[in-house]
Amino acid sequence: MVDALAAAVASVSAFGCEFPVTSWFGEDVLYLAPRPDEPFRALTRAVCAAFPGYLPYGGAFADTIPHLTVGERQRGGSAGRAWETLLSPVDKRSRGVGVLEMAREPTVENWALRAPAVFAAAEAGSGRAAAVIEEAAAELAALVRRLRARGAVGTAVVAGGSVVTRQPVLARALEAQLRLVDAELELRVLAEEPVTGALVLARRLLGSSLAK
Numbered sequence: 001m002v003d004a005l006a007a008a009v010a011s012v013s014a015f016g017c018e019f020p021v022t023s024w025f026g027e028d029v030l031y032l033a034p035r036p037d038e039p040f041r042a043l044t045r046a047v048c049a050a051f052p053g054y055l056p057y058g059g060a061f062a063d064t065i066p067h068l069t070v071g072e073r074q075r076g077g078s079a080g081r082a083w084e085t086l087l088s089p090v091d092k093r094s095r096g097v098g099v100l101e102m103a104r105e106p107t108v109e110n111w112a113l114r115a116p117a118v119f120a121a122a123e124a125g126s127g128r129a130a131a132v133i134e135e136a137a138a139e140l141a142a143l144v145r146r147l148r149a150r151g152a153v154g155t156a157v158v159a160g161g162s163v164v165t166r167q168p169v170l171a172r173a174l175e176a177q178l179r180l181v182d183a184e185l186e187l188r189v190l191a192e193e194p195v196t197g198a199l200v201l202a203r204r205l206l207g208s209s210l211a212k
Contacts, residue, residue, distance in 0.1 A: 008043075008050040015039040019068065031067040040066035119167050134173050141177035144185070155182070160190035160197070 017039070019032040034040060044064050048055055056064045121129035144157055157178055164170050171189050178185040190197075 004050050005047065008046040011046045012039055012042045022070075023067075025065075025067075028072055029069055030071040031069045034066050034068070037066040115163055119169060122169065133170055137170060137173035137177045140174050141181050144178060145181050148182070155184045156186050156188055158188045158190060165189055165191075 015036070017034045017036060020035055021033050022030055023033045024030055041064070044056060044066075118129050118132055122133055140159075144152075159165075159171065159174065164174070171187065175187045178187055
């Protein structure tokens with residue numbers, strides 16, 4: 001069986017493709033459409049010819065449309081808006097690979113560059129994106145709770161970094177979560193770039209070194 005499958009696939013020459021547009025199956029399934037799609041159709045025909053008893057989707061559809069499914073639910077619903085926004089900055093030639101990386105390996109490197117898209121999706125009405133922001137705020141507040149359990153004192157919580165300083169919605173969500181930890185906690189978002197603090201510390205250390 002493996003040899004027959006290999007022979008069927010080998011009958012189609014290697015090809016490149018890109019995923020320039022999103023499209024929908026009905027109102028429920030969002031997918032990426034490859035261009036060109038004919039090589040994928042040729043692969044499907046070759047495999048079906050080799051294994052006529054194993055047609056795509058059990059033979060339910062006369063035409064099998066090449067696609068990469070990325071989201072489900074109603075068109076314009078939260079999942080659709082979020083995925084379309086997340087995919088917009090991804091290079092058309094690598095969208096397929098990008099989607100697989102985002103889904104299979106949700107690392108900081110794969111998702112950090114798309115953080116603005118999450119906030120944009122939330123602003124556009126995506127409930128899922130809004131939930132992601134709330135969860136992020138809850139995680140930050142949980143960190144504060146752990147620090148207090150280890151003996152940290154004070155009521156001021158200082159937040160810095162490009163995300164929280166540029167996304168008021170995250171700061172508001174964090175404020176709300178901090179109140180659940182302790183009503184007296186006060187969030188202070190740095191108005192200056194975080195590197196400013198690093199420079200101040202460096203100067204102090206340098207001054208201390210010179211004094212010795």
